[in-house]
Amino acid sequence: MIVRALPLAVLLLTTACVMPAVDAPPVSATAPAAADSQLITDLRTLSADDMEGRDTGAPGGERARAYIVARLEAVGVAPSSMGRLQPFQTQGRTREGARTFNGTNILGVIPGTRVGDRYIVISAHYDHVGVNDGQIYNGADDNASGVATMLELARRLKADAPEHSVILVAFDGEERGLIGAKHFVEAPPVPLASIALNMNFDMTARAETDGKLWVTGTYQHPTFRPLLETVQPQGPVSLAFGKDTPQDTGANNWVEASDHGAFYRAGVPFLYLGVDYHPDYHKPTDDFEKVTPEVFTASTELAIAAFRTLDRSLDR
Template identity: 40%
Template structure:
């Protein structure tokens, strides 16, 4: 889809694909459409973007929503070169759709919104637009689960989870699931250790979960580190590691299973 840059034919094709999957899974729409167009200002001019969103109603806590995000946009074309963005972030969108399929089989405890965001690469514009005009009251959104780059390990073979430090039970469950690897828990900001060295990085600006955090909404971010093909034309499907992707999916499913067992107050008040 030619790298899915915002406002390109490839982007429109990606939107149609995601909407078709939502429909095939029987997910509900807001205002009779899966598409949510928005405008934003960049480089002193007005731009437009399109989020693709759907939802499923919960059975135990239907008035409380967990928003699952994964950005579908990427860098598009530069001249004759195509930046495919297989890991970044077709992998996260695929995982979001797989999770939606699982949650649709049996009615979940919480209501879930599945949000494929546009404009993440250029400034998190899709998630900002969603929170500026949310389809439900912001007070009803108790958590954001953000999925970004989950099909490739970094040089240490790890998947990273940020925002889970506030949930000791979740950390324990994920650690037991992976038997110590490849999960690595990171703090949102401050020193984290990479390749034996400590360096500071603000993970709140890394992807769409940062927008939810700034609104006071708790988040869990599951994603990978930068790898040699990050933001290059070589981020293509044949570099995806199927076994690592399955481990990532298992971690996502385990996270949601744990969330489903928690009372809303536990998720809202954890800081």
């Protein structure tokens, strides 16, 4: 997640050495996620030290990409019409100013049963900010968590198909200015007019602060809110709405705080689901050990319930 109107703790490039790609663990059963589930394994793996902060164009980012690709293929998610990978080269931000980044988005498609020619794009960025002064910024919540939530949703959708076709996108370069999302919107695998919704997961793990998984975008798209208000809390976590009105200013306005901002700018309906800031945000202490598995599991169950509600209701 990118902060607006507050300085980022770091925007850095990794300097670590190349290590072997990580193999994906076995796929779990089709039951809801549990505290010791594949969901938690994905979070732990993507935020491990050997991912070296998953910086765009760095070896750690390549290892994270290999892991996500292996997981999608293990679940049985097909590539998009343009393939599994969408490489791009563009300008991004660093502490020293703009520089050229070579990034790669990861794409998958699950066909819908009712409106196969209308798409819900489920997105989560897999990059983080790398290594600085020997400290690894593991980005467990930002955003290994959102990717793990997306992979869990993919697993469920392969077992119980969605009504809309779903494009799954693990974006690269979010921390460098949403550059992967901007490239996707400029060169999408389907016409933008056929996208019913972008549902973006960014920081879905640490809801302990207020017990909320925030939904941003219902101010811009008010028809979504009454649908989502029917979604019941999951354990200690419930949906909350906001951070998207003209009265929400600075870092409290999340309309363009993550990859959904590229869809917003392109006029595509969007919703952003994420937890509020916490003391470890964009710090080297954003580690797997700080995540309460039961809370993260509940947050993911809530995100999946929100998706199912929208999938059943849109385009009727």
